[in-house]
Amino acid sequence: MSFLLSCFAILGHFVVAIAHDDSCDASLLQLQEKLDRSQLNFSDNPYILHFRKAETAGQKKTSQAELPIVMMHGMGDYGSNPAGMVPMQNMLAGIANTYVHSVELCSNPDQLSHCSDDDQQNGFFMTMEKQVDQFARVVRADSELYRGFNALGFSQGNTVIRGYIHKYNDPPVNTFLSIHGVLMGVNGVPDCPLTSGLCRLLTSIISHVGIYSSFVQDHLAQANYFRDAANLKAYRASCHFLPFINNEIQGPGNQNSVHKSNFESLQKLVLVMAQNDSMVHPKESEHFGYFKDGSRTELVTMRDAPWYKDDWFGLKSLDEAKKIxxxxxxxxxxxxxxxxxxxxxxxxxASNKPP
Incomplete structure (x- = not known):
């Protein structure tokens, strides 16, 4: 119930923010009034991982010959999900014969786990910067991870892992396996796992207020990696997260060499793209491709993109070292x-060994 109330509280803030604008479409307010809390149901979310049969292998402690695994779930999911992340955690522990930590992102910085409601809602309403910071607190507090770990991300969870590598990487990530990750951002609000009426409301409000408004940037995680290739000036001036880890903010003091060197330190980067992805637009973002700068239709592959050619954050260096x-x-x-x-x-x- 707390998750439902939090969702409506955020939506209420959005509505209040535009309610004094005479040009606001009254249908937005009418739609919100008609919404029933029961519509906020994530149980049938098609984008949450589900395992039909739970694995039974228990968690393991690492030995000197094993490197642990850290998993980061996507938006709308949660790290202690008994129908998805937990059985997957146990399956991975059995395959790799190692310890696996499924990260939860709690609202209280001092709380590192046991916060399923917080964890689920924070995938939407905690900024990406705060998600990265909380991820760092969690992995740094786990004594099993002090020598480093392999990272496995799903969907938006890969953006969290990528941010951690650029900003912290201590303990270091050895191999980063990204499954359907929004790595180069999105050029459209991701398909919403809520009911269609609520999604239309949220999308309409964002369209009215503006994706790069400070209010939206401060309250909606997905806005922090919305890269409008046809409006890069506004994106680079006002987007709070992605342009910084991309090292694409021009001018003295804006390039962060640590972001680049941390990413270059990866031993392996594994990128998995869904061929018919309806969630991530464009899907090529999952392979570090994207729309060509200045266009919302023309695609560019990773190796033809300026972020690769000019090696903004270490992608070209990794590729030339045959690490992708x-x-x-x-x-x-x-x-x-x-x-x-x-x-x-x-x-x-399974074959990776710690240094």
Missing amino acids: DFYSTPGDHLRFSKEFLHELVARYF
Whole structure:
């Protein structure tokens, strides 16, 4: 129930922010009045990972010959989800014979776990910068991770992991496996896992107030990686997160060499794209491609993009060192087989040893 109330509190703030604007479409307010709290139901969210059969392998403590794994879930999901993240955590522990930590992002910086309601809502309403900071607190407090870890992200969780690598990377990430990650941002609000009426309301409010307004940037995580390729001036001036980890803010003092060197320190970057992704627009963002600067229609591959050619944040350096592998899966966002995940974990995590 607290999650439902929090969602409506945020929506209320959005409505209040535009209510004094005479040009505001009254249908937005009418739609909010008609919404029933029961519509805020994530149980049938098609973008939350579900395992039909729970794995039974228990958690393990790491030995000197094993490197642990850290998982970061996507928006709308939560780290202690008994139908998805927990059985996956146990499955990975069995495959790689190592300790696996499924991260939860609590609202209280001092609380590091046992906050499923917070964790689920924070995927929407905690800024990406704060999510990265809380992720860092969690992994730094886990004594099993002090020598470093392999990272596995799903959807938006990969943006959190990427931010951690750029900003902190202590303890360091060895191999970063990104499954359907919004790595280069989105050029449209991701398909919302709420009911369609509420999504239309939220999208309409964002359109009215502006994706780069300070209010939206401070209250909606997805706005922090909305990269409008046809309006880069506004994006670089007002977007609170992605342009900074991309090192694309021009001018003295804006380039962060630590962001680049931390990313270059990865031993392996594994990028998985969904071939028919309806959630991430464009889907090529999952392979560090995107729309060509100045366009919302013309695509550019990673190796043809300026962020690669000019090596803004270390992507070209990793590629030239043959440290990037590419995969794709058939179907939609976060729809992949257990066998595919098993193969990747066995290939990239099971054989990795700590320094």
